Amino acid sequence: MTFSGVLTIIIYSLQPYWPLLLLLAVLLMAAQWAGRGKKGRVPGLVYGLSLSIGIAAALLAPTLTLSQLSYVQTTTDILALLAVAVGAGLYAGLVLSPLLRARN
Amino acid sequence: MPPLKHRTHNPKRRQFIKWGLGTAAASALPFGIAFARQKTQARILILGAGAAGTAMANRLNNALSGARITIAGKRPKHHYQPGYTLVASGLWAAEQVLTPTQDWLPSEAHWIPSDAAEFFPDKRAVRLEDGQMIEYDLLVIATGCQLNYADIEGMSPDLVGQKGIGSVYAGAEAATATNRQIESLIDAGEGRAIFTLSNTPIKCAGAPLKMTFTTLSRLEDTGRRDNFQVDFFTPYPNKVFSVPVYNDFVLNRWQEQKVGFHDQRVLTAIDAEAKKATFTTTDGQRQQEAYDFIHVVPPMSAPDAIRHSELAWQEGGMAHQWLEIDQYSLQHRRYPEIFGVGDVIGTPFGKTAASVKKQAPVAETNILNYLADRPLTAAYDGYTSCPLITSVGKAILAEFGYGGELMPSFSFIDPTEESWAVWVMKEKMLQPAYYAMLNGQV
Numbered sequence: 001m002t003f004s005g006v007l008t009i010i011i012y013s014l015q016p017y018w019p020l021l022l023l024l025a026v027l028l029m030a031a032q033w034a035g036r037g038k039k040g041r042v043p044g045l046v047y048g049l050s051l052s053i054g055i056a057a058a059l060l061a062p063t064l065t066l067s068q069l070s071y072v073q074t075t076t077d078i079l080a081l082l083a084v085a086v087g088a089g090l091y092a093g094l095v096l097s098p099l100l101r102a103r104n
Numbered sequence: 105m106p107p108l109k110h111r112t113h114n115p116k117r118r119q120f121i122k123w124g125l126g127t128a129a130a131s132a133l134p135f136g137i138a139f140a141r142q143k144t145q146a147r148i149l150i151l152g153a154g155a156a157g158t159a160m161a162n163r164l165n166n167a168l169s170g171a172r173i174t175i176a177g178k179r180p181k182h183h184y185q186p187g188y189t190l191v192a193s194g195l196w197a198a199e200q201v202l203t204p205t206q207d208w209l210p211s212e213a214h215w216i217p218s219d220a221a222e223f224f225p226d227k228r229a230v231r232l233e234d235g236q237m238i239e240y241d242l243l244v245i246a247t248g249c250q251l252n253y254a255d256i257e258g259m260s261p262d263l264v265g266q267k268g269i270g271s272v273y274a275g276a277e278a279a280t281a282t283n284r285q286i287e288s289l290i291d292a293g294e295g296r297a298i299f300t301l302s303n304t305p306i307k308c309a310g311a312p313l314k315m316t317f318t319t320l321s322r323l324e325d326t327g328r329r330d331n332f333q334v335d336f337f338t339p340y341p342n343k344v345f346s347v348p349v350y351n352d353f354v355l356n357r358w359q360e361q362k363v364g365f366h367d368q369r370v371l372t373a374i375d376a377e378a379k380k381a382t383f384t385t386t387d388g389q390r391q392q393e394a395y396d397f398i399h400v401v402p403p404m405s406a407p408d409a410i411r412h413s414e415l416a417w418q419e420g421g422m423a424h425q426w427l428e429i430d431q432y433s434l435q436h437r438r439y440p441e442i443f444g445v446g447d448v449i450g451t452p453f454g455k456t457a458a459s460v461k462k463q464a465p466v467a468e469t470n471i472l473n474y475l476a477d478r479p480l481t482a483a484y485d486g487y488t489s490c491p492l493i494t495s496v497g498k499a500i501l502a503e504f505g506y507g508g509e510l511m512p513s514f515s516f517i518d519p520t521e522e523s524w525a526v527w528v529m530k531e532k533m534l535q536p537a538y539y540a541m542l543n544g545q546v
Contacts, residue, residue: 001513005546012536065528066195067497076516077524 028095035098046096054089058082141169144475149230149240150213151220153177155185155457155542156246156446158208159464162544164244165210167472173213174240176220176232177247180205182542184535186457188272189311191279193318193496194287195531198276208542220247223413225439242441242471245427247410249307249447249455251402257373257382259400267376271400272311285397286319294331295396297323298381300371303339304403305426307447307455310490310502312401313344313354319399320361321496335364335393337383342367346453347508349520350492350500357494371400406448415442417450426450431506432483434467440474443467451486452506458489461541487511491530499526 014021061084062069072081148164150157153175161175187201209215218234229239251273253259264271265281268289272279289295299316306312316336323332336358338344345351358365366383369391373382381398383391405411405425415436417428428437429444431451436442445463447455454463462484469482486506491499500522503511512519517526540546 001546008540008545009533009537012540013533015536062497062524065497065524065531067524067527071495071498071522071524071527073498074518074521074523074525080525080528 024091028091031095031098035101038098038101038103040102040104042097042101046093046100049096050089050093053092054085054087057088058085141167142472142476143169144171146171146241146475147239148173148242148244149238150175150244150246151177151230152246152248152446152448153179153205153209153215154182154246154248154446155538156248156448156460156464157244158182158205158542159460159544160244160246160445160467161213162208162210162542163464163468164471165212166544167468168475173210174216174238175209175213176216176218176230176238177205178217178219178233180217182208183276184538186308186534186538188276188279189314189318189493190531191276192270192272192282192286192315193322193493194283195496198280201276201279208539219407220409222409223415225414225442228441240441242475243439243443244467244471245410245415245442245444245448246446247407247448249404250407250411251404252304253400253402255403256371256400258376259374259402263374263376264400268379268395268397269374269376269400270315270397271402272315273307273402282315282399286322289332289397290322290326292396293326293328296333296335296394297397297399298393298395299334299336299399300381300401301336301338301340301344302401302403303370304405305422305455306401306404308457308490309345309455310492312399314493315399316358316363317492317494318496319397320363324361329362333364334362335366337366337369337371337393339370340367347502347504347510349510350502353500353520354492374398374400404447406450410448415439422450431486433470433480434463434484435470435474435480443471443474451484453486453488453504454484456488456490457538457541458503459487461537461546462487464541464544485511489513491526491534493527493530494522497527498522498524499530501526501529 058081061081062072072078148171150161157175157177161173165173181202182205184201187196190196191198218232220230221233222231229237231237253261261274263269264274264278268285270282270285272282289297297319299312301312323329343351344354368386369383371381372384379395381393381395406427410416410427411424415427417423417426427444427448427450429449430437434443445467446460466482466484470480473480489503492502493499501517501519503513503519505511510519
């Protein structure tokens with residue numbers, strides 16, 4: 001399959017999720033805006049929460065797709081699940097760190 | 105499992121995406137290529153407004169300038185048929201696979217909501233069921249196939265959803281009705297489920313196997329699997345699928361799942377009232393089997409108007425059943441101005457939506473060449489793909505071509521391994537890919 005074919009299919013696949021993606025983007029921007037004046041250190045809680053959210057997202061992903069965790073068997077499956085964990089964890093970190101960061 | 109909430113149909117949003125993608129594609133191409141459409145005055149008639157017909161209409165509309173394109177097909181709703189198994193397994197609502205046919209057709213083309221009734225290939229004309237006679241310079245036959253339920257004594261599509269009878273092929277509503285019959289079996293807490301296979305070429309040959317696997321999955325989920333007897337009847341000796349690696353996988357798995365396997369038996373009659381099916385063995389013996397649920401796979405052929413016409417194969421195993429087409433160029437073997445795409449064509453493989461995805465660009469290229477008096481250079485390799493669901497939640501991405509050769513599309517997906525990622529592709533990404541294909545964009 002060509003790269004442009006894959007890209008086209010991804011765009012079509014994301015079509016039903018545009019409102020959700022937009023909401024996530026708005027949430028991220030709002031969090032960044034809310035924490036724009038803060039320059040203090042990021043509390044350890046943010047790392048713990050982000051990690052937990054990443055792990056929870058990975059554990060929930062098979063159920064959300066009408067499957068189950070025990071069916072995650074192949075290398076591709078495991079890498080996909082890791083990508084879900086890293087993506088969700090990173091997003092959570094980007095939203096939480098400006099909100100929970102100390103002022104100075 | 106309750107059906108998923110289906111996505112709301114929104115033609116404006118789809119149109120927006122369509123234009124957006126079109127603009128993106130055009131902007132990525134050099135100006136000259138994007139707008140270099142081949143000029144022609146040809147009258148092009150496309151028979152069938154399903155997956156193959158719609159994909160061809162959009163492709164030819166994008167590639168040609170000046171052509172008069174007419175599409176004939178009476179179905180007002182477009183059916184996303186690869187979703188039928190998910191509907192019949194209680195995972196999707198029927199509405200999720202239905203969209204208005206008109207939404208997918210190019211606005212420049214003329215749509216006649218009527219099917220073909222009679223062919224006059226020597227006069228280059230087709231009479232439609234509504235009586236119109238349409239003349240053409242180039243004909244694309246993409247009618248899909250005909251479900252011959254009546255070939256099974258006592259069976260009719262009206263029986264699907266009643267008295268334990270299911271059939272995933274008969275349409276979106278029939279798929280829903282099939283799910284209700286499976287639910288009744290599950291609710292009964294015990295019983296016998298019979299799954300069958302036809303002795304003709306069929307579209308989506310994996311569907312009867314998927315229905316067996318998803319039903320097994322649901323029965324296992326009840327925790328009372330042993331209360332149910334599940335049997336599969338196939339006309340072929342020790343075979344349920346054409347490609348040996350998948351056939352062996354399925355038979356081994358069913359052995360593990362305690363599925364009764366009965367080969368060389370064709371479903372020839374159904375007594376719906378008595379809930380009994382009659383199978384005929386290769387030596388002509390008739391054998392009656394009681395059931396609580398039966399999944400019927402009807403014999404299939406090209407529509408009567410085609411199989412009884414000059415356009416069908418006149419000899420060989422597909423004689424008077426399927427459209428006579430060169431399996432590589434997709435051009436009719438005796439009428440060069442006729443091309444065929446989709447389930448209707450008489451080729452060794454190629455009766456899935458994924459096949460159409462590969463056939464449509466081949467047919468388009470060869471049609472453009474034909475109209476320009478150039479040699480036909482594009483060749484269809486028999487590519488067929490089927491995300492073979494082996495349980496609710498996992499699947500194998502079976503991809504193969506002529507000769508049963510495996511043709512994996514993705515280097516990172518093993519074509520013989522069960523995978524969650526393949527399931528996600530089937531459940532979440534196949535439908536968008538299909539719609540991109542309808543629009544002629546992949």
